[in-house]
Amino acid sequence: MTDFTEEELALDPGFAARFERDKRRPPCQLYLISPPLIDAPFTDRLAAALDGGDVAAFQLRLKGIDDHAIARAAEPLQKLCADREVAFIVNDSIALAKRLGADGVHLGQSDGDPREARQLLGPSAQIGVTCHDSRHLAMEAGEAGADYVAFGAFYPTTTKETRHRPEPSILSWWVTLFELPCVAIGGITAANAAPLVAAGADFLAVSGAVWNHAEGPRAGVAAFAPALARVA
Ligand SMILES: Cc1ncc(COP(=O)(O)OP(=O)(O)O)c(N)n1
Numbered sequence: 637m638t639d640f641t642e643e644e645l646a647l648d649p650g651f652a653a654r655f656e657r658d659k660r661r662p663p664c665q666l667y668l669i670s671p672p673l674i675d676a677p678f679t680d681r682l683a684a685a686l687d688g689g690d691v692a693a694f695q696l697r698l699k700g701i702d703d704h705a706i707a708r709a710a711e712p713l714q715k716l717c718a719d720r721e722v723a724f725i726v727n728d729s730i731a732l733a734k735r736l737g738a739d740g741v742h743l744g745q746s747d748g749d750p751r752e753a754r755q756l757l758g759p760s761a762q763i764g765v766t767c768h769d770s771r772h773l774a775m776e777a778g779e780a781g782a783d784y785v786a787f788g789a790f791y792p793t794t795t796k797e798t799r800h801r802p803e804p805s806i807l808s809w810w811v812t813l814f815e816l817p818c819v820a821i822g823g824i825t826a827a828n829a830a831p832l833v834a835a836g837a838d839f840l841a842v843s844g845a846v847w848n849h850a851e852g853p854r855a856g857v858a859a860f861a862p863a864l865a866r867v868a
């Protein structure tokens with residue numbers, strides 16, 4: 637344990653604990669979520685977003701269309717992600733993730749069992765689970781073999797109707813107790829991300845703030861760079 641001056645600890649009693657925690661965990665990274673509907677030029681928009689800065693993962697989250705249509709849309713996006721070494725995650729469907737040979741799948745509480753996903757997708761698949769604002773669901777997901785747990789929605793969002801509004805402290809609680817990475821999601825922007833990063837989020841999952849950025853998706857991703865640096 638590093639020694640801190642009494643002055644430092646008096647100013648901020650949590651400083652030493654956060655310092656030790658952050659030494660153990662890699663910096664917070666961006667997890668980009670697609671818009672719920674896309675059109676053909678979207679591949680160019682994704683390329684622009686990935687030009688804007690480091691993105692750890694891209695989730696194809698298309699709503700209201702069937703798996704065949706999603707599979708067609710996925711092809712150029714998956715190739716782009718492979719070229720840029722960005723993990724390609726499929727939302728909702730274990731079967732579609734298998735069919736596409738995706739790097740992983742994100743499962744909501746009604747989207748299937750992480751154990752079944754592991755069996756079908758194998759040991760190297762990244763399996764994520766929505767845990768809303770629930771410590772219990774997160775521990776269950778961890779026991780079921782998830783590779784990350786996702787908490788949210790932290791802020792109001794128009795991308796999805798949401799019913800749960802966790803406090804950032806659920807992230808600090810999680811990272812204090814568990815090594816498994818945690819994702820923060822829901823209405824996150826470059827302007828409101830700091831408390832989530834400070835609380836210990838390993839990933840910020842972001843959609844609207846990137847795709848609806850006034851200066852385009854490249855600027856949308858670039859805007860997150862200052863917020864992603866953990867401030868102890
Ligand atoms: C990273 C991440 N976290 C949460 C969700 C939400 O999943 P779910 O609750 O199944 O809702 P839909 O996204 O399917 O509408 C997510 N997709 N990704």
Ligand SMILES: Cc1ncsc1CCOP(=O)(O)O
Nearest residue numbers: 789793795822823842843844
């Ligand atoms: C998929 C999802 N799950 C909880 S909030 C949300 C929407 C995320 O998109 P945005 O970053 O635009 O709020």
Ligand SMILES: [Mg+2]
Nearest residue numbers: 728743744747
């Ligand atoms: Mg889902």
